[in-house]
Amino acid sequence: xxEVKGVQKTFGKKKVLQGVDLTVEDGEIKGLIxxxxxxxxxxxxxxxxxxxPDSGEIYIDHKNVLNRKGRKEVKSLIGYMPQxxxxxxxxxxxxxxxxxxxxxxxxxxxxxxxxxxxxxxDAAKVLAGNLSGGYRQLLSMASALLHSPKxxxxxxxxxxxxxIFRKQFWDIIREYRxxxxxxxxxxxxxxxxxECDTFACLANGKxxxxxxxxxxxxxxxxxxxxxxxxxxx
Amino acid sequence: xxxxxxLMGYETKRIFRNKLIFGMLLGFCVLLICSLxxxxxxxxxxxxxxxxxGIENVEESDTIKIMNVRRQTKLVEVDSxxxxxxxxxxxxxxxxxxxxAALLDENGEGxxxxxxxxxxxxxxxxxxxxxxxxxxxxxxxxxxxxFLNEWGISVNSAYFRPxxxxxxxxxxxxxxxIFTHDQMAFGLEIAACVYxxxxxxxxxxxARDRETQVSKNISYIPIGHNTYFLSKIxxxxxxxxxxxxxxxxxxxxxxxxxxxxNLFVVWALSSFFVMATIAFSLLCxxxxxxxSSVFLGMMSLLIPLFVEILVVIPALPTYMRxxxxxxxxxxFMRFFNGMVYNGLIxxxxxxxxxxxxxxxxxxxxxxxxKQS
Numbered sequence: 001x002x003e004v005k006g007v008q009k010t011f012g013k014k015k016v017l018q019g020v021d022l023t024v025e026d027g028e029i030k031g032l033i034x035x036x037x038x039x040x041x042x043x044x045x046x047x048x049x050x051x052x053p054d055s056g057e058i059y060i061d062h063k064n065v066l067n068r069k070g071r072k073e074v075k076s077l078i079g080y081m082p083q084x085x086x087x088x089x090x091x092x093x094x095x096x097x098x099x100x101x102x103x104x105x106x107x108x109x110x111x112x113x114x115x116x117x118x119x120x121x122d123a124a125k126v127l128a129g130n131l132s133g134g135y136r137q138l139l140s141m142a143s144a145l146l147h148s149p150k151x152x153x154x155x156x157x158x159x160x161x162x163x164i165f166r167k168q169f170w171d172i173i174r175e176y177r178x179x180x181x182x183x184x185x186x187x188x189x190x191x192x193x194x195e196c197d198t199f200a201c202l203a204n205g206k207x208x209x210x211x212x213x214x215x216x217x218x219x220x221x222x223x224x225x226x227x228x229x230x231x232x233x
Numbered sequence: 234x235x236x237x238x239x240l241m242g243y244e245t246k247r248i249f250r251n252k253l254i255f256g257m258l259l260g261f262c263v264l265l266i267c268s269l270x271x272x273x274x275x276x277x278x279x280x281x282x283x284x285x286x287g288i289e290n291v292e293e294s295d296t297i298k299i300m301n302v303r304r305q306t307k308l309v310e311v312d313s314x315x316x317x318x319x320x321x322x323x324x325x326x327x328x329x330x331x332x333x334a335a336l337l338d339e340n341g342e343g344x345x346x347x348x349x350x351x352x353x354x355x356x357x358x359x360x361x362x363x364x365x366x367x368x369x370x371x372x373x374x375x376x377x378x379x380f381l382n383e384w385g386i387s388v389n390s391a392y393f394r395p396x397x398x399x400x401x402x403x404x405x406x407x408x409x410x411i412f413t414h415d416q417m418a419f420g421l422e423i424a425a426c427v428y429x430x431x432x433x434x435x436x437x438x439x440a441r442d443r444e445t446q447v448s449k450n451i452s453y454i455p456i457g458h459n460t461y462f463l464s465k466i467x468x469x470x471x472x473x474x475x476x477x478x479x480x481x482x483x484x485x486x487x488x489x490x491x492x493x494x495n496l497f498v499v500w501a502l503s504s505f506f507v508m509a510t511i512a513f514s515l516l517c518x519x520x521x522x523x524x525s526s527v528f529l530g531m532m533s534l535l536i537p538l539f540v541e542i543l544v545v546i547p548a549l550p551t552y553m554r555x556x557x558x559x560x561x562x563x564x565f566m567r568f569f570n571g572m573v574y575n576g577l578i579x580x581x582x583x584x585x586x587x588x589x590x591x592x593x594x595x596x597x598x599x600x601x602x603k604q605s
Contacts, residue, residue: 050452075455086450088243088442090250095243102239103456 001026002047002151002182007056009042016042017053018205029173029183031192031199038202040186041083044153047184048080060151076104079149083156083186085136089129093120093139096128097146104147111146118142118172134165141169145176152176154185158192170195240456240464247438248468254434264425427480428534428562431473431507432514435466436526439518448601458601462594466511473507474500484573494572502578505586506568509561512593519600537563561589 004022008015016039024030034040045051047058049071057066060077064070087096097111115121120138123131128139137160144152152173158166173195177183185196193199193213201209209216248254442448451461481500485492492499513533520526537560540546546557557563568582 048453072455075453078453080453082446082450082453084446086446088247088447089445090247091243095246099240099243100454102236102243103454105236 001059001061002184003057003059004043004047005057007043007046007053007058009039009046009051009053015205017046017056019056020202020205021207022200022210024182024184026182027177027180028198029177029185029196031196032184032186032202033188033193033199034202039205040202041155043202044080044155044184044186048078048153049074074151076147077150079144079147079152081137081140081144081152081154081157083159085128085140087128087136087139087143090127092125092127093131093135093142094124096139097142100143100146106147114142114146117145117175119168133160134162137161137165137169138172141172145172148179150181152181152183154183156186156188158187158189237460237464240460241467244465245468248434248472251438253437257430257433260430264429425534425538425562427473427476427507428510428565430476431469431510432517432530432534433527434472435469435511435514436517436520436530437523439465439515440520440523440526443518444522458598462515462598462601466515469511469514470504470507473511474504477503477507492573494578498578499569499572502572502583503565503569505583505590506561506565509564509586509589509593512590512597513561515597516593516600519597519604533560534562536560537566541566558585559589561586 002022002024004020007017007020009017020039020043022030022032022043032040032043042051046053047060047065049065052066057064059065060070060074063073063077065074088099091099093115094111097114098108100106101108101111112121115124118138118141120135120142123135123139126135128136131139137157141154141157144154154173158169161169170192173183173185185192187193196213198210198212200207439448448461451458477500481492481496481503485496514530517526517530517533520529537546537557540549540557541563546554546563549557564582564585568579568586571577571579571582
């Protein structure tokens with residue numbers, strides 16, 4: 001379970017997070033929406049332990065992310081897929097994954113499995129820098145799934161994907177969910193929110209809404225624009 | 234350890250797969266060849282006539298005259314038995330006496346080396362210029378330069394170079410040809426080559442990873458900054474040591490440079506310079522982008538090189554020399570030449586390298602932790 005309690009973060013004079021509360025239950029897929037600059041990525045960086053919040057508490061599997069020991073432990077529990085492609089362009093797909101196998105102390109065969117799982121085995125020998133946008137995202141996904149993390153955090157994972165790759169991508173997520181993984185996904189697409197059990201909306205540095213899509217539809221809010229307009233402005 | 238070796242293996246693969254870094258490796262070879270050419274082409278010829286009135290035992294002769302025939306000027310005429318001779322005059326006298334002794338060697342063989350070097354605290358010419366103790370005294374340095382200029386030897390930044398007088402004509406109380414085999418700034422060339430490849434390679438490699446946000450990804454996976462940095466820089470260290478080995482072996486075998494310290498000692502001790510360079514490069518790579526990193530790196534190379542070539546570092550005021558000592562190249566030029574030509578190991582410079590290595594590495598770690 002992921003628990004975020006009253007997290008605040010300030011950059012200079014700008015208060016990015018002003019007491020965010022968020023809970024993601026075990027085995028749940030949670031969506032996170034918000035306009036650009038709402039603090040979604042900052043929240044995720046705090047959750048992953050790469051940014052230290054000014055105040056608040058964050059627990060993953062009851063381990064405190066904000067202390068050094070907890071942060072070290074949760075790194076192997078989390079699989080993070082960033083918004084932008086961050087793999088070595090001058091290594092092949094296979095070498096990139098093998099590099100990470102070495103980091104996690106996994107056998108190299110694991111890279112083959114995850115390539116099959118993410119449907120990029122046919123590009124195994126291609127340099128990551130030469131991959132198309134869709135394949136790059138799948139490689140990022142593969143690197144996040146490599147060590148079979150309990151928590152998967154996806155930051156706008158399908159932003160650069162065409163509908164076919166997007167469908168493939170969500171097939172992989174659904175498949176992975178069967179392993180009782182907890183997934184937090186940032187998205188701007190309504191059709192992806194449908195895949196989530198619950199979602200939260202961040203606005204003005206706070207959790208403006210936390211619930212299911214059905215609750216929105218009851219209020220007559222039928223698209224993301226309407227939801228964001230209601231809570232942000 | 235196995236994990237570290239695997240990561241290092243992938244980083245090595247990246248170096249050789251990257252066209253720019255690989256191109257710089259090739260560029261290094263071209264630079265090396267050019268610098269070797271400079272060394273070989275710097276032999277200059279002087280014709281002097283040596284007259285003594287005591288050929289059999291020149292060191293005890295009363296009067297020695299040494300003429301520069303080309304210039305038709307009398308360089309010196311001293312009476313070694315003269316009493317009340319001041320220190321500099323006495324120094325001159327002994328210097329020329331020794332030189333004459335070598336020139337008038339019965340066998341006419343064996344070069345005599347008049348080495349002008351810096352022993353860490355003062356300039357020394359065959360240990361005879363006793364009065365120039367303080368290398369910070371510019372007047373003393375200028376006096377030394379004038380003294381050598383009288384000989385027709387260009388001493389622009391030559392305070393550290395060996396000047397080898399080689400007798401070509403046969404024995405006798407007659408005209409001699411002397412070659413001054415000025416080996417240029419060998420250490421300077423090497424410093425430039427090794428520094429360039431290491432610094433540009435590392436600064437480019439790490440800054441590129443930062444620009445493409447690959448290094449940001451490191452924060453999300455269970456790998457420490459130390460492991461990440463070391464796996465990246467150890468291949469460059471190995472590369473740097475291979476280059477040093479190549480330079481030392483080529484220098485000894487191809488150019489016949491007589492290493493005054495064992496070749497492998499020179500090579501091993503040069504590792505301190507390589508480490509300092511790598512640590513400094515690591516710090517350079519913390520800049521915002523590749524251009525800034527490479528620019529900072531180039532400045533740290535060019536400033537000491539230009540100062541060395543144009544002004545001569547020891548002639549600078551103390552505070553300027555302290556600033557220049559922040560760059561690894563500054564200490565290396567003296568360090569390397571000191572070992573190769575004079576058989577001197579400048580331990581002070583090793584401590585400078587160690588200080589630079591630890592300081593720059595910790596500073597780079599501090600910066601990266603602060604940035605992430």
